Structure formats: C-alpha cells, structure tokens
Amino acid sequence: MSSTSELCMILTNANMTMYQTGRSEPLQPSLTTVSLPAVGDLLHLSDLSSCSANILAQWYDLNPQYWSKQNVLEWISFHVERSKFDASTLSMSYCSMDGPTLCQLTRDQLLNMFGMSLGSQLYQSLVELKAKYDLNETCKLLDNFLEEFPDFPLLSTVEVNEVVRDTSYTDFSHIFKNFENMKPLSDNGYESDSMHSSSSGGMLSFQNPSSPESRSSESDPEFSYPQLSKVHIKTERGEMKKRGRGRPPKLSRDPKHFYQTSTKSKHAPRGTHLWEFIRDILIHPEQNQNQALMKWEDRREGVFKFLKSEAVAQLWGQKKKNSSMTYEKLSRAMRYYYKREILDRVDGRRLVYKFGKNSTGWKVEETELHGM
C-alpha cells in the first residue's frame, strides 16, 4: 500500500471514529451539502446533551498540549474534511506527531507542511483551541482568587445580558452553563434566528453560526434547526413578520470578550482587501500548493477564474474570522469592485473576473519588480 493511500485510509478511519453516528458512511462535509454540522457548530446548540456524544471528537475536549498522535490525526482529518482538501496530496509524515510537537509549530511551518489553505485553517484552529484552554485556566485562577473576596461573585455566577452569537471553533458553553437569566439583547429591527430557536425563555442559546437558512444545515438530517423562511421572522410575540433587508446586527461574535476589560483594544491595522487577497492567491500559487483554488485565464490581461469558489470563500472567511463566508457573499463584494474599476466585467463567463485599472500588484512586470 502506498503511503498516500494509507494516509487516506487512516484519515477515513479517523473520521469514522470521530463521527460514529450509527451510520456506516463517512462524513461528506461538502461545503454546499454538508450533512453534519462542524464540531464548532455543534457547540452552539443550546442543549449539548441532545447531541450524540460520539460526534464530539476527543481532541476537542483536550488541550492540544496533551493530544496524542491519534488526536492530532483526528484533528487534521476533521479539517481535511471540512475544507474538502485532497488528502492524497498530504505527506504521511506530517500527520504523525503528538500534541506538544504540534503546538511548537509556527504558522509558517504549518503553511509549508499543509499548504496555504489547510495550513492556515489548522493554524487558526490551533490558536483558538489553545486560547480556549488558556482562558479556562485563567478563569479557574480568577475564580480561586475571587473566592478570597466573598463580596465578589465568581465568574461562573456572573449574569450576562448578551447572547453569544458565534463561538467559531471555541466552546465556551461550559463556562456559561451556570449563567442564569441570560437574555438576548433586543435588537434594532432584526432578530437573530437563534432567538427563536431557544427552547425556553431566559436561558442562553448558542446559535448555529452557519445560519439556519444556510445550505449546510438545510440538508442536515440529524440536526434540524428550527426552519424559518428566508423572508419571514418571528416577533417576540411569536407572530411572523417579514424580515428586514440587509445585514442583521452583529452582537458579540467572540465570547472571549466576556472576560475582556472594557478598555478598547487598539484597532489592528487594516487587513488586506478582498481583491488583494484574491490577487495574492493568484500570484503565489505555491502557497496553496495542494489546492488549485484559482488560475489565470489571461495573465497579461489580468483575467482569472475561481476553480474552487467555495474554498476561496472559506479561506477569505478564515482571514476575516467569519466562518459563514460563502462564494455568494464574496462575489457580491467582488461586484462592488466594478464601479471602482478595481475589477472589470467579464460577460458570459462564470467565475471569471478581470483586474481593472485601479488594481495593482498583479501585472507581470510589477510582480517581477517586487520579487513576488
């Protein structure tokens, strides 16, 4: 047996182990037809006990520092499936390491080992998992400290009047499980669907980050989120009304902020723009060595095509810490570039765009000049 097919088999077995749901077939976590929610998504469900315990992989309940080789393999496998990565292109040797070894790897090392797409996803996941356990430790220490001061409530008893919207890869439900009387903020026009899916008033409900109307959950046979039409939402009184247009308000996306002080964090420097992100994928094909995400149709003219549109969208979502990014949404942002002439229209060709006169850094001369 070749090492690559062996790896595929191991990864498949790891998946079978991870997702023993009584079904014989392995997961098919296609981005468009996912049949199970991502592990992180599961943790947004208000009642974890209603989930099959087997679905929650072991690695998720352990500090990466303490992962075994098997845990690391399961974790890699999870992300391979999640990103539709071609496992046959992976080197077996990269998947055989334990948690402490993994935790010592730098972002660059992970990118080199697993490529730009999978590597950055793994790095992101690792950082968040580490943060999760670091936060747990901090909370415990703080609680120990606060016990010395009877007038102060323990963190685990603090009342929070804000709903957790998106815990991404990080599970904080156990931190909040003793929180009483949590109620979602009333918003200014749009209510998140999670508010309607809450089974009982007052208790915190975790929202499925890929919204209930998203494709990924629609086809999910095991986890049926309350389905509402795209057009209608339920009011507090339970009436159905037409939802407002546009983007619903974003509440606290990051539960870590519950424990942050009120001092405003300094704004990070503006990240690259979408068109720059796209450009960089095109001019650095070696950094997504394992996935042909995009290709030049006409290098000189700046015409390019999305080969894996949803994978690119996921990558963009990772960069923006937005797990619900889709090609549909990404493409809307791309279409706004037409007016600004950052992109030119390419009529009649699906997934094909062209850099416009207001975009830079993609021309052959430019890239050669800057050693790109």
Place this chain on the structure above:
DNA sequence: ATCCTCTTTCCTGCTT
C-alpha cells in the same frame, strides 16, 4: 460624534 470605506448579509430577478 459623525462620516466614510469596505465589506457583509439578504434579497429579488435574471441568466446560464
């Protein structure tokens, strides 16, 4: 505090 840019989200209608 307000405005602006750059998205993000959602939508309807149309095309491929």
Place this chain on the structure above:
DNA sequence: AAAGCAGGAAAGAGGA
C-alpha cells in the same frame, strides 16, 4: 433545477 450573476438595500467594523 441548480449555480451563478446583477445590483439594491441596509447594516457592521474600523479608521479618519
């Protein structure tokens, strides 16, 4: 039928 495209509308995040 599904996926993609077009573009309006509204809102969020971060910066000026």
